[in-house]
Amino acid sequence: MEPTQVKSDKKKVVAVVGGGLVGALNACFFAKRGFEVQVYESREDIRTAKVVKGRSINLALSHRGPDGAEARGDGGEVACLFVQIVSQGIPMHARMIHSPDGKQSPIPYGKKGQFILSVDRANLNKQLLSGEKYIADGAKEHISVDLIVGCDGAFSAIRKQFLRRSRFNYSQTYIPHGYMELTMPPRDGDFAMKPHYLHIWPRNTFMMIALPNLDKTFTCTLFMPFEEFEKITTGDEVLEFFQKYFADAIPLIGADSLKRDYFRLPAQAMVSVKCSPYHIADKCVLMGDAAHAVVPFYGQGMNAGFEDCVVFDEIMDQFNEDLGVVLEEYTRVRVPDDHAIADLAMYNYIEMRAHVNSKWFLFRKVTFTRTRYHQAVKRWQWQDKVINRGLLVCGTGAVLGGSYLLFKNPPNMDKVNLDVEKMWNRLVSLGTS
Template sequence: MPSVVIAGAGLVGALNACFFAQKGWDVSVYEFRKDIRTMKHVQGRSINLALSQRGKSALEAVGLREYIVNQGVPMYARLVHNKDGKTFSRQPYGKPGEHIVSINRRHLNEVMITQAEKSPNVKFFFEHKVKSIDYEKKQLVVQCTSQPSRIPSFGRKPSQQENPEIHVEADLILACDGAYSAVRRSLMAIPRFDFSQEYIEHGYVELNILANNNRFAFEENVFHLWPRGHFTLIALANKDKTFTVTIFAPFTEFEKHMSTTKDVLSFFEENFPDAYKLLGKEHITETFNRVKPQPLVSIKCSPHSFFDNLVLMGDAAHAMVPFYGQGMNCGFEDCLVFSETLEEYGNDIASAVQAYSKKRVNDAHSINDLAMYNYEELKDLVNRNSYKLRKKFDTIMNMIFKNSWIPLYSMVTFTRIPYSEVIERRKKQDKVVSGILKTTSLFALIGIVAGIYSNRKVLGL
């Protein structure tokens, strides 16, 4: 059977291992961290994940959808918290029954690693750092980072040398080693490889609301949102009845209003009074004393394939800001699309990797752009009447034209319509809305003119 080596055992790497285990390929996965199933704390981003249709479809293909969905908390709407801390507005995500699922990142990762390891042809190598790609030999260069025993044998001192680099050969190499991918970095000198990286001005800090007498402190089946113009707070429920709470704000906002204990408590009490009570002074103080605001990066690159046997996937190909909840879903869809492309080309790896890149680059760029746009929506637009009217209009049009008029959020979240096609459909919808507004304005103007003409004597004209 063909062999595949995967850089990274995160969400996308682990799911790819499941896909290729199912195909019967020989699979080797190299991961810098220790096995997370043995770790008490796992470093890295832990913003809760929102599983939607694209991710569910990929999990279904490897037989994990039902189990994973049952491990999460369904969310049917946004619940927008007003500044008074007492009033709210509810915005359903889609049609009745349509929902996303709040999922714990670590548990999901652990489940997929365990699932992949059930296959005898899959091997995970933890504590192995991916260093680069050997261009000439088309091999993955890795290095074991686990320390050999420091107990010296008789007459010898303990070794201080690093472990030697290992060159791993395979028919297919999948780079799933994250936003700061070592594989992608080693490809930067290749001519015509386009790459862009943008840090947005906003960072984030994560907090937690504990269960209240073994019950959820807030309504659990909604996405809680506190939009405040240029900053926002969100909260997603966990299966253990806690909430993961994240504040997103410009770094300047953190520096000016959240740099001291007094300031940060005043800031939360003023802007998020209901969340402030449940978070508690001690937790807010301890968190902001312990952690710094974390950055958010958006990465695009093209192509996603090289050398007829190497593919960049997930954040290594398209890291995005988290405001559309599509980072994981897009990465999972990468796995599914590539699996489908391999089948389409009869496991001809060289043809499949090129076809995949051509198919996927535009979609990846599109969802990156949509994710950036959606932050404007979350922190401000959801409170505007124009946004609410457009949402109602889209809902009515979808009821009338079920297949031809699907709201933007629903296309992204509840379908597998390619992201690039989603944008094109939205542009067509915007043209229709713009035409309606122009026509309506024209008729209104004609009515005003007619009214003035009819009453010209009264008006002294």
């Protein structure tokens, strides 16, 4: 059959929609396979933009120890980039809890050698895109491609097309909390607080965290119910609020900056999105936040997006780039894991709201380690006792495709960490191949 012959000779074209972290990593993977890659991004090119607009939450990239880093090579551009980025991250070996009276108490992450990395999102993005040749702007044009990869984030335009089709399961859940970012400048040319910590001010129904940046600033993020944000309407009220709850942060951020920056942007919403399937025939596939936006309380959001790319790449190998089979398999394999991560993030959020500070951090400590399934079950049971209403046994991801459940049996509790390790090894192996 001649047409097939012709087609297989031609370079396949993939349109990656979204030039964020997941889009950029995908672009690298597809380029490595010999696809012609086109990256579409509606925002300004992050590599040339002076100020990065939109969301810029600092990311805590977790990985399980520096084993992989030793295998660092210079063969593959993807892994190279990744290793380079990780080496530029600021390791945080512990959390630093700030109590209302200003006292600081470190809580390590568990075993020796475990840490999370504070990586600037904009910087990471720039790095990943540096391997890419194609950046188109958001202008309307007709394109003809073999595959569309939707990596366009929590409010994905590609996913909207899925929503127009029948039998697409979908849920979006906004939480009552919003977030606001504030910058803590350097002090005498150095970090204003100890840099190798994730600083946390837990205050029951709200909290502030601070992550270190390479420029010696901290990005402080205040998480609070929208109704509380809205109660504060003047600069003096901002100061009063901080005086009561985050007094030690006022001189470090600066009273004047605080009064001004609080009103710079309104608090931003956080949404948890689940859907299924992730693909349409052999034509289109969703990855990253476009497929599964999670609330940022489990620290796996970005990892999950990266994992999407890695898993997809593995399936491409497994099924010899036969897109019809590959996309279906990707949905089959990936939906349960991504839904589990979304659930765990929401679970942590509920825990955080429902419990006193210390318990939440105890809990987070547990989840950071390789929690086994039976421990996970114990945790649900514990929740059963604590959250006083609205609790009932519920069920069956199998029946509903999982998209309806808040919590489902998470056989993935192990997998969450294992896959990060696997991803890491995979990236490094690409680098040395």
